[in-house]
Amino acid sequence: MKISTNISINDWTAFINEHRSGTIFQSPEIFDFFRKVRRVEPLVLAAYDDEEKLCGVLMGIFTCEKEGIGKLLSSRMVIYGGPLLTGDEDQKRSCLDAILKELVHQTKGKALFTQFRNYFSWEEYLDVFERYGFTFLDRLNYIVRLPETGDRRPVTGNRLPDMSESRRRQIRKGLSGGAEIIKPANIEQLKEFYNILFKLYRYKIKKPLADWSFFENFYKQTSPRPPSPVPHPPIGIIRLIRFEGKIIGGILAPVFKDKCIYEWYICGLDKEYKDQYPSVLATWAAIEYALNNNLNCFDFMGVGKPDVLYGVRDFKARFGGELVNYGRITRINNPLLYNFAELGFNVLALFKKI
Structure with missing residues (x-):
């Protein structure tokens, strides 16, 4: 088994597109996107079998919050939905083993921890992860399975039988009450969306928000590049909720082919605009896009730990969907520094709360 950081774009694209x-998040398009984001460095590992055939791909990102000492204390490697493997079980295990070995080598002195955020089950392969010091952590998610192609009914909540009646009512009330779902017309509207997100993450979620360059570059890549043979934008969509000329919420959602749309960033001024339900409409905007474009699913990208009460999970549950626990798989690369950084983060969060 051979591991390389060089891979043909055509081979990579075909591999990802054909994989079930x-x-x-494992595509060359997202790799190219992350290269343009400040304080983010993408990494790709390609595995080739003895016949030099591509049998595995892992795409992850090194990211941090600050420069200098802050970079040392906030650096991490995150892998969304990977790696992807092919072949029989023996080959998959050999491929995974080789990829993890190289990943540990690439990250050990560069990231405090490495984390896999899983989009499918690794239950049968956890022993391979454990061999390299990784630990499985329970994390829940909701995935809304969408109606099959061919359903020609109007795109409303009625197309989703598991959506609660209260959600359907809120969507109707929000739209009839003057709220609009729009595409960002300019960078100023995007900044309004970003400012809502910034305050949400700083004062309520108390977790780092991606740098502005993340949103700016995503915005630049949400319009099709003509002439384009594909029906979807290269990266995904941004939809904003507007009321009386003001942006009151929105969603940033990557899209993969005709398969799935993902809720990456979402926000809404729900307390200030109770009758417009901006967070509900932002979620619906992505689901509506998926229905209009015959996608298979809408992925909420996480709803917390199973043993911890989480209001967001209750909010998302009312859209319907399958509750899954694909979890996260994490390796602490530098335990001493990690514990110090975690203590500092908790103290900082406390001061922000005060």
Whole structure:
């Protein structure tokens, strides 16, 4: 088994597109996107069998919050929905083993921890992860399975039988009450969306928000590049909720082919605009896009730990969907520094709360 950081774009694209668990987060398009984001460095590992045939791909990102000492204390490697493997069980295990070995080598002195955010089950392969010091952590998610292609009914909540009646009512009330779902017309509207997100993450979620360059570059890649043979934008969509000329919410959602759309960033001024339900409409905007474009699913990208009460999970549950626990798989690369950084983060969060 050979591992390389060089891979043909054509081979990579074909591999991801043909894989049953393929996702935008393992694609060359997202690799190219992350190269343009400040304080993010993408990494791709390609595995080739003895016949030099591509049998595995892992795409992850090194990311941090600050420069200097802050970079040392906030660096991490995150892998969304990977790696992707092919072949029989023996080959998959050999491929995974080789990829993890190289990943540990690439990250050990560069990231405090490495984390896989899973979009499918690794239950049968956890022993391979454990061999390299990884630990499985329970994490829940909701995935809304969408109606099959061919359903020609109007795109409303009625197309989703598991959506609660209260959600359907809120969508109707929000839209009839003057709220609009729009595409960002300019960078100023995107900044309004970003400012809502910034305050949400700083004062309520108390977790780092991606740098502005992330949103700016995503925006630049949400319009099709003509002439384009594909029906979807290269990366995904941004939809904003507007009321009386003001942006009051929105969603940033990557899209993968005709398969799935993902809720990456979402927000809404729900307390200030109770009758417009901006967070509900933002979620619906992505689901509506998926229905209009015959996608298979809408992925909420996480709803917390199973043993911890989480209001967001209750909010998302009312859209319907399958509750899954694909979990996260994490390796602490530098335990001493990690514990120090975690203590510092908790203290900082406490001061922000005060």
